[in-house]
Amino acid sequence: MTGDTTASAVLTRGFWRDNPVFVQVLGMCPVLAVTNTVENSLVMGLATSFVLVASAIIVSLTRRVIPRQVRIASYILIIATFVTMADYIIQAVSLEIHRALGAFISLIVVNCIILGRAEAFSSRNPVFKSVLDAVGMGIGFTFAIVALGTIRELLGSGTWMGWDVLGPSFEPWVIMVLPGGAFFVLGLLLFLVNVIGERR
Amino acid sequence: MTGPTTQPAETSGLQMILVMGVVGLIASLALVGTFRATAPRIAANRAAYLQESLSKVADPNSTFTPMMAGEESWRDAQPTDIGARVFFGYREDSLTGIAVEASGTGYQDVIRILYGYDPACECVVGMTVLESKETPGLGDKIEKDAVFLANFEALVVAQGGVPSPVTMVKRGEKTSPWEIDAISGATVSSQAVTDMLAASTATLVRDLGRLGFPPVPARPDSIAALTAEPAAAPGSTQPNPQ
Numbered sequence: 536m537t538g539d540t541t542a543s544a545v546l547t548r549g550f551w552r553d554n555p556v557f558v559q560v561l562g563m564c565p566v567l568a569v570t571n572t573v574e575n576s577l578v579m580g581l582a583t584s585f586v587l588v589a590s591a592i593i594v595s596l597t598r599r600v601i602p603r604q605v606r607i608a609s610y611i612l613i614i615a616t617f618v619t620m621a622d623y624i625i626q627a628v629s630l631e632i633h634r635a636l637g638a639f640i641s642l643i644v645v646n647c648i649i650l651g652r653a654e655a656f657s658s659r660n661p662v663f664k665s666v667l668d669a670v671g672m673g674i675g676f677t678f679a680i681v682a683l684g685t686i687r688e689l690l691g692s693g694t695w696m697g698w699d700v701l702g703p704s705f706e707p708w709v710i711m712v713l714p715g716g717a718f719f720v721l722g723l724l725l726f727l728v729n730v731i732g733e734r735r
Numbered sequence: 736m737t738g739p740t741t742q743p744a745e746t747s748g749l750q751m752i753l754v755m756g757v758v759g760l761i762a763s764l765a766l767v768g769t770f771r772a773t774a775p776r777i778a779a780n781r782a783a784y785l786q787e788s789l790s791k792v793a794d795p796n797s798t799f800t801p802m803m804a805g806e807e808s809w810r811d812a813q814p815t816d817i818g819a820r821v822f823f824g825y826r827e828d829s830l831t832g833i834a835v836e837a838s839g840t841g842y843q844d845v846i847r848i849l850y851g852y853d854p855a856c857e858c859v860v861g862m863t864v865l866e867s868k869e870t871p872g873l874g875d876k877i878e879k880d881a882v883f884l885a886n887f888e889a890l891v892v893a894q895g896g897v898p899s900p901v902t903m904v905k906r907g908e909k910t911s912p913w914e915i916d917a918i919s920g921a922t923v924s925s926q927a928v929t930d931m932l933a934a935s936t937a938t939l940v941r942d943l944g945r946l947g948f949p950p951v952p953a954r955p956d957s958i959a960a961l962t963a964e965p966a967a968a969p970g971s972t973q974p975n976p977q
Contacts, residue, residue: 602746602751604751605754605755608755626773627780630780709873712873
């Protein structure tokens with residue numbers, strides 16, 4: 536998570552090299568819990584990205600003001616504020632999606648990716664780079680959970696974003712929409728990412 | 736409070752409290768602002784969703800008045816009654832049907848439903864799930880399984896004012912009009928719906944026997960009263976008829 540600190544490197548490393556899900560293996564609670572459909576995954580990815588970017592801006596702006604002793608408490612307060620704002624906004628946009636995501640929106644507060652980036656990056660870097668880092672990590676997180684959601688929804692329901700893809704003759708694999716299926720798919724994707732990483 | 740904080744160890748307690756206080760104050764203002772900006776839209780979404788659900792289980796062209804059974808008569812429902820309200824549907828001064836909220840614990844979390852009740856046949860005439868976090872692919876079939884939902888098209892819940900024993904049976908073994916055909920692989924969720932319906936309908940039948948029907952509201956002419964009041968408290972419904 537160190538090394539090249541050019542703007543483009545900071546932006547892109549979250550997508551693959553330091554992907555928060557596939558490489559850092561952070562934020563496993565939403566990764567396993569809400570990826571049963573692509574739509575849920577996408578909304579969770581976008582909501583998490585919003586909180587990541589917004590908290591990165593504030594944490595970076597206040598990095599010289601907030602004493603080290605109270606920094607974690609302050610970060611949690613800042614993150615919780617943005618999560619609650621995201622919660623209201625999702626309710627205003629679609630109650631259906633809000634119901635589908637349930638308690639997991641509130642649990643974005645304790646997503647290790649957000650607190651981790653605030654502590655490891657935003658609190659030590661200027662605003663512009665912090666935003667790039669947050670955007671990169673947000674895209675990486677969204678990409679990873681949408682990938683999981685795609686596999687689980689296709690195999691578990693035969694659909695993608697609700698559209699019937701595999702036809703009426705397809706027998707859904709019920710395990711894929713259950714928590715067990717999330718572990719199988721995550722394990723498989725971690726394996727593939729490691730294999731590709733080693734070959735490079 | 737004395738100079739820049741280049742040496743973290745020298746940060747005073749007062750400074751820490753001050754910083755936390757300022758962060759908390761700004762956070763509070765941001766939350767209040769967001770709440771005020773989104774509250775009308777959220778209330779409208781909830782009202783529209785409730786109206787849509789009411790239309791599924793009762794006459795869609797009726798005006799619904801949310802009530803609660805009191806000691807001696809029906810009273811207007813309050814926001815704290817959400818989850819157990821009885822909606823009386825009226826059209827042109829006559830009662831068209833009753834819709835009732837019920838809730839109970841499912842496999843994952845609380846399930847909230849809304850069902851339509853026809854006092855003439857003493858039966859449930861429709862059921863829709865308002866809120867559920869049941870397992871996708873299994874428990875959430877209580878919202879979509881056609882055979883399961885068909886149970887609630889004419890489920891007899893009372894005979895002559897006496898509640899019927901609403902019970903769940905295995906798929907395909909339904910023989911009585913008060914039995915509910917379960918969903919294979921989602922018996923906990925099916926049982927939860929059965930239990931909440933049995934309890935809620937028994938209470939409703941008793942309340943209707945005890946209190947009769949509430950008087951027809953003076954102004955039952957505002958058909959879209961539920962959606963016409965976007966600034967109402969979340970989930971609350973139309974203003975009291977004058």
